[in-house]
Amino acid sequence: MKKAITLFACLFALGVQAQNVPSQTDSATIRAIYSEALAHGKSYEWLRQLTKGVGARLSGSAGAQKAVDWGKKAMEQAGFDRVFLQEVMVPHWVRGAKEQAYIHIGNQKIAVPIAALGGSVATAPAGVEAGIIEVKSFPELRALGADRVRGKIVFFNRPMDPTKINTFEAYSGAVDQRGNGATEAAKLGAVGAIVRSMTNVHDDNPHTGGMRYGVGVPLIPTAAISTNAADLLSKSLAEKPDLTFFFRQNCETLPDAKSYNVVGELRGSEKPDEIIVVGGHLDSWDLAEGAHDDGAGCVQAMEVLRIMKTLGVKPKRTIRAVLFMNEENGLRGGIKYADLAKQNNEKHIAAIESDEGGFTPRGFGIVGNAGQRAKVDPWKPLLAPYGLTDIGPGSGGADIGPLAQSGTVLFGFKPDSQRYFDYHHTPVDTFETVSQRELELGAASMAALVYLLDEYGI
Amino acid sequence: MKKAITLFACLFALGVQAQNVPSQTDSATIRAIYSEALAHGKSYEWLRQLTKGVGARLSGSAGAQKAVDWGKKAMEQAGFDRVFLQEVMVPHWVRGAKEQAYIHIGNQKIAVPIAALGGSVATAPAGVEAGIIEVKSFPELRALGADRVRGKIVFFNRPMDPTKINTFEAYSGAVDQRGNGATEAAKLGAVGAIVRSMTNVHDDNPHTGGMRYGVGVPLIPTAAISTNAADLLSKSLAEKPDLTFFFRQNCETLPDAKSYNVVGELRGSEKPDEIIVVGGHLDSWDLAEGAHDDGAGCVQAMEVLRIMKTLGVKPKRTIRAVLFMNEENGLRGGIKYADLAKQNNEKHIAAIESDEGGFTPRGFGIVGNAGQRAKVDPWKPLLAPYGLTDIGPGSGGADIGPLAQSGTVLFGFKPDSQRYFDYHHTPVDTFETVSQRELELGAASMAALVYLLDEYGI
Numbered sequence: 001m002k003k004a005i006t007l008f009a010c011l012f013a014l015g016v017q018a019q020n021v022p023s024q025t026d027s028a029t030i031r032a033i034y035s036e037a038l039a040h041g042k043s044y045e046w047l048r049q050l051t052k053g054v055g056a057r058l059s060g061s062a063g064a065q066k067a068v069d070w071g072k073k074a075m076e077q078a079g080f081d082r083v084f085l086q087e088v089m090v091p092h093w094v095r096g097a098k099e100q101a102y103i104h105i106g107n108q109k110i111a112v113p114i115a116a117l118g119g120s121v122a123t124a125p126a127g128v129e130a131g132i133i134e135v136k137s138f139p140e141l142r143a144l145g146a147d148r149v150r151g152k153i154v155f156f157n158r159p160m161d162p163t164k165i166n167t168f169e170a171y172s173g174a175v176d177q178r179g180n181g182a183t184e185a186a187k188l189g190a191v192g193a194i195v196r197s198m199t200n201v202h203d204d205n206p207h208t209g210g211m212r213y214g215v216g217v218p219l220i221p222t223a224a225i226s227t228n229a230a231d232l233l234s235k236s237l238a239e240k241p242d243l244t245f246f247f248r249q250n251c252e253t254l255p256d257a258k259s260y261n262v263v264g265e266l267r268g269s270e271k272p273d274e275i276i277v278v279g280g281h282l283d284s285w286d287l288a289e290g291a292h293d294d295g296a297g298c299v300q301a302m303e304v305l306r307i308m309k310t311l312g313v314k315p316k317r318t319i320r321a322v323l324f325m326n327e328e329n330g331l332r333g334g335i336k337y338a339d340l341a342k343q344n345n346e347k348h349i350a351a352i353e354s355d356e357g358g359f360t361p362r363g364f365g366i367v368g369n370a371g372q373r374a375k376v377d378p379w380k381p382l383l384a385p386y387g388l389t390d391i392g393p394g395s396g397g398a399d400i401g402p403l404a405q406s407g408t409v410l411f412g413f414k415p416d417s418q419r420y421f422d423y424h425h426t427p428v429d430t431f432e433t434v435s436q437r438e439l440e441l442g443a444a445s446m447a448a449l450v451y452l453l454d455e456y457g458i
Numbered sequence: 459m460k461k462a463i464t465l466f467a468c469l470f471a472l473g474v475q476a477q478n479v480p481s482q483t484d485s486a487t488i489r490a491i492y493s494e495a496l497a498h499g500k501s502y503e504w505l506r507q508l509t510k511g512v513g514a515r516l517s518g519s520a521g522a523q524k525a526v527d528w529g530k531k532a533m534e535q536a537g538f539d540r541v542f543l544q545e546v547m548v549p550h551w552v553r554g555a556k557e558q559a560y561i562h563i564g565n566q567k568i569a570v571p572i573a574a575l576g577g578s579v580a581t582a583p584a585g586v587e588a589g590i591i592e593v594k595s596f597p598e599l600r601a602l603g604a605d606r607v608r609g610k611i612v613f614f615n616r617p618m619d620p621t622k623i624n625t626f627e628a629y630s631g632a633v634d635q636r637g638n639g640a641t642e643a644a645k646l647g648a649v650g651a652i653v654r655s656m657t658n659v660h661d662d663n664p665h666t667g668g669m670r671y672g673v674g675v676p677l678i679p680t681a682a683i684s685t686n687a688a689d690l691l692s693k694s695l696a697e698k699p700d701l702t703f704f705f706r707q708n709c710e711t712l713p714d715a716k717s718y719n720v721v722g723e724l725r726g727s728e729k730p731d732e733i734i735v736v737g738g739h740l741d742s743w744d745l746a747e748g749a750h751d752d753g754a755g756c757v758q759a760m761e762v763l764r765i766m767k768t769l770g771v772k773p774k775r776t777i778r779a780v781l782f783m784n785e786e787n788g789l790r791g792g793i794k795y796a797d798l799a800k801q802n803n804e805k806h807i808a809a810i811e812s813d814e815g816g817f818t819p820r821g822f823g824i825v826g827n828a829g830q831r832a833k834v835d836p837w838k839p840l841l842a843p844y845g846l847t848d849i850g851p852g853s854g855g856a857d858i859g860p861l862a863q864s865g866t867v868l869f870g871f872k873p874d875s876q877r878y879f880d881y882h883h884t885p886v887d888t889f890e891t892v893s894q895r896e897l898e899l900g901a902a903s904m905a906a907l908v909y910l911l912d913e914y915g916i
Binding site for chain 1: 492493496497620621623625658659818820843844845847848874876877880893894895896899
């Protein structure tokens with residue numbers, strides 16, 4: 001008893017106030033949100049429709065248009081207060097005929113799986129064959145110098161660091177090779193760039209992904225190679241440094257295409273002009289069903305609104321589910337959304353993005369100032385029973401990023417990261433790899449945060 | 459600054475002491491443990507051998523003996539200080555020829571997938587066919603009374619509650635039907651018991667599992683039915699209450715068989731007589747490769763010792779990896795282990811079990827008194843960076859349970875529970891459903907706790 005009294009005295013001395021303290025109503029509402037998601041959830045069925053019914057949906061493709069139509073119709077059928085499209089011009093890159101590649105040692109040609117990186121140019125129609133130089137980093141490449149690199153293909157083979165606990169950290173530590181490898185190699189006169197796939201698993205899937213060319217540098221073709229093939233190539237090079245590598249790819253960038261963000265809305269009852277966004281991105285890579293990346297985020301965002309509507313939780317503020325177009329190779333949808341918000345003088349108090357897969361929930365990363373983060377602290381005990389224990393400074397999400405300029409507080413939904421890069425940007429990012437319960441728990445977690453943001457502001 | 463000083467004053471007033479506070483060495487050792495598991499782990503390869511090389515291994519089977527031989531050899535090859543077997547007599551139940559079942563409506567026979575429950579008797583060779591009565595609970599069954607139940611098959615169809623966040627809670631709330639359904643039905647004169655599979659997914663796999671007959675009650679045959687078939691049966695019964703159900707199963711209980719626990723040991727350098735156990739169970743159901751249940755726990759236990767040995771962490775106390783036999787249908791291995799410990803006057807200070815699957819780590823349940831649990835509190839900040847945030851009172855594990863009588867503190871490793879019952883006790887509990895990183899993180903989590911227990915005692 002004495003200790004308890006001392007504790008209260010201490011809390012008082014520390015200036016801890018009973019402000020913004022969660023109520024039993026909050027606790028009960030959040031419990032109802034999870035129960036609705038788990039017992040009557042719609043997210044899994046929506047994900048089935050988007051992955052199996054629509055499928056791959058790279059910006060500018062017929063699949064992307066089909067996804068827009070699907071998203072609009074599904075939200076209209078769900079009976080949200082308003083559903084609308086935001087037109088946006090997007091890059092239109094196409095892969096063309098399947099790539100071919102082989103390691104050429106003497107008379108032997110060993111076929112290896114590659115996939116052109118999004119944004120890459122094609123090789124010459126007959127392909128390119130050249131000697132190949134393996135490097136682990138840009139400094140190592142530069143140290144070789146133009147004399148050694150000119151006329152060669154550069155092979156970037158630094159793996160994701162398996163000892164990082166969060167796989168997104170490992171990804172961040174390796175993805176410069178995919179994004180800028182071709183540019184760095186071209187600066188030294190290379191004729192192509194082959195990049196080890198961004199994954200911790202050893203498999204035969206090349207993992208595609210975006211790349212960009214630097215200004216004033218020759219545009220050389222670049223592709224991802226599977227991790228198994230990267231290991232084989234590295235081993236072969238150690239034995240036969242003079243081997244050659246051949247690849248042919250047929251991709252091209254067409255004129256920008258018209259596309260859309262898809263937006264569904266529940267109108268606020270007290271402060272309709274204050275908006276809370278919850279979203280994911282509707283486009284996927286052309287090779288993938290895009291189940292975890294990012295069909296999951298889209299259907300979770302839609303499910304947040306469905307849950308609130310079904311439970312009769314009348315939001316004070318306006319809640320929007322946004323299916324952003326073109327996160328993968330341009331971010332045009334996210335930029336457009338923020339531009340329109342500014343143009344229309346809309347006040348976005350908070351935005352939540354789910355783009356790390358439909359895995360079991362772990363928490364939220366917050367992009368906001370100390371005062372805004374402190375506002376979230378009293379909510380933590382309400383969220384912890386649902387496994388949301390990792391809540392603190394972090395990253396928001398690519399699509400909602402542009403809203404930060406106008407002072408919107410960003411939240412990145414953090415599911416468990418261990419399996420994400422097993423599937424990322426490959427044909428195995430399928431509906432079958434998504435656990436229904438994990439997906440539903442993610443949707444409920446986002447709904448719980450939306451509820452608290454709506455109730456207390458930020 | 460003032461607040462900081464006040465905080466220290468408060469902690470002092472509250473009697474918080476700097477005792478048992480984790481050091482930088484602890485932090486570095488734990489980091490090294492995770493890095494070793496993730497970069498050079500052996501658990502995944504061991505699991506491949508156990509699931510793909512040995513396969514199903516129900517107590518008393520040739521597979522179980524093969525698993526014992528494999529475990530002993532693998533630990534010997536790993537170079538542990540001592541590897542030995544503990545002989546134990548185990549139940550020997552066999553399924554026999556595959557079960558058959560159908561719903562009989564008029565002239566129509568609809569085949570449905572069932573699997574005899576472990577320990578069940580066979581039907582008559584020609585099978586049993588009878589009217590079927592659906593109930594959701596034992597009280598509901600008893601309320602029907604013997605007149606309505608006699609001569610019928612009872613269909614227990616209460617689903618696992620999908621709104622429970624931890625699926626083991628949902629399992630606990632439904633598994634009485636599997637364990638005692640046949641007994642409760644037989645008391646009222648039923649001729650068979652069919653039980654809805656213990657899973658949240660809707661699929662075509664009957665999930666087998668253990669059952670026991672009550673004393674003095676007729677032994678009636680009992681089987682699990684897939685959730686899809688359970689839904690079909692329920693719907694059919696609603697339309698045609700007079701339909702009949704047929705099933706035939708060929709299982710039998712043979713005389714007890716000789717088997718073994720497999721034990722590997724690193725001998726303590728300072729207090730060799732104080733033992734810390736880390737374990738899982740080596741047996742699996744006959745239908746399953748037993749990857750999550752509980753190949754994962756076995757290879758994680760072995761990996762704990764391998765990591766310590768590889769890193770040169772010399773334990774003060776003796777650390778044992780125990781592969782228990784017969785968790786699934788008898789617990790004879792766990793009971794034997796505790797009996798021998800008592801008989802040999804061994805002092806087991808702590809035991810950790812992993813038997814909830816090879817999924818991403820969440821924490822540990824503790825079975826111990828308040829003082830023992832308090833001893834763990836200062837370790838929490840060391841474990842939180844690895845996602846181990848759910849540490850507190852809980853359950854230990856079936857196999858280590860019997861050690862509690864002698865005052866051993868029990869720890870149950872808690873991985874994320876969402877996917878466990880998707881696979882549990884079915885042919886889809888395969889190696890392919892295990893994520894290498896999730897498995898390795900589990901092994902590292904157990905090794906970190908073993909390290910702390912060894913360093914500080916409990």
